[in-house]
Amino acid sequence: MPRPTSDVQAFEAHAPDAELDDLRARLAAARLPEPETVHRPAPDPRRWDQGVPLADLVDLVNYWRTGYDWRSFEARLNRIGQFRTTIDGIRVHFLHRRSTRTDATPLIITHGWPGSIAEFVDVVDELAEPKDVAAPAFHVVVPSLPGFGYSDKPATTGWGIEKIAAAWVELMGRLGYREFVAHGGDWGGVITTVLGGRFPDHVLGIHTVTPQAPPGLTTDGLTATERAWTEETRDFWGSRRAAYAKQQAARPQTIGYSLVDSPVGLLAWILDKFAEWTDTEDSPFEAISRDRILDDVTLYWLTRTGASAARIYYESHNSLDPELRVDVPSAITVYPRDIEKCPRPWAQQRFRRIVRWTEPGTGGHFPSLEVPEYFVEDLREGLAAVLAAGR
DSSP, rough: OOOOTTTTTEEOOOOOHHHHHHHHHHHHTTOOOOOSSSSOOOSOGGGGGGGGGOOOOOOOHHHHHHHHOHHHHHHHHHHHOOHHHHEETEEEEEEEEEOOTOEEEEEEEEESSOEEEGGGGTHHHHSOOOSSSSSSSSSEEEEOOOTTTSOOSSSSSSSSHHHHHHHHHHHHTTTOOOOOEEEEEEEEHHHHHHHHOOOOOTTTEEEOOOOOOTTTOOTTTHHHHHHHHHHHHHHHHSSSSHHHHHHHOOOOOOOOHHHHHHHHHHHHHHHHHHHHHSSSSSOOGTTSOOHHHHHHHHHHHHHHOOHHHHHHHHHHTOOOOTTOOOOOOOOEEOTOOOOOOOOHHTTTTTTTTTTEEOOOOOSOOOHHHHHHHHHHHHHHHHHHHHHHHHH
């Protein structure tokens, strides 16, 4: 069993009591706007047409202040195992759960925005120590992107998807994993694509829920469903719904002041995306608990990473190399309520060895939180197919 090198240090999360007291005080003193002018009774997704409804936000703010338990989440992180190592001047934080299985395969899982390592705390143990002895097991590594969580905030430009992917190869090598598989969604999916395309000597194969095709492809030959996917994706990026990405790509510092100074502002900014991108009829809490969303938001708040996390859009928005091709075996899952859905014929123009393609009936942008049992099973089966194809 490989051991961490001397460049890897154990890390334990523990927010000072004063920080938690300050959070609760800010929540109690929050100045809120008047209600939205779209009035519809729940359940109705159109209640969210102007953003987070005031009543929903007030309820969640009150729970965050009086009922939510950050210490419980901290303890869960510490039980999994946390570490940091410095790569190119940046301390990178990561969860690392080694399997006891001798046949386990190293796996790196990369989150995106507005997610974090909090997306995966409920699935790490089952991936490392599956209850079904016939299921594949993994040594699971879940890093925090630079500028996110307990990773350092870059002080200079340059930390885009290509540099992050190279840092992940270095990270896995320091853990003794010269070869590994990779999974990701959102920015994590893009970084996973770069890993598969740039580092085939290290990456045995990939699983992504965010496949992105090369630009300039036509809809000729696509099915009606596939054409609808392309239209939905185009409409999303061309509409006001993508304003968050344009703001963070163009002026992350400006929105960053609000995200770091106001917990209510941070909560609303992130909750809006959980609401729109989750496979529900009205509220994200139909699929994801309040605690899980607040784990994510509180991690952003306590680490003061609202601005630094937003900068990944400044660094990398629309920056995936149009010529990049992935020749390692790839498994791809397209969830029905995700914000980007790529038809298989398009995906095949970038991912040259798709060994498994799945289109589940439910799930959105945060499948590890929305449908965790299916997510684990699908990830296992996809990576099993990838590993079998590489033998």
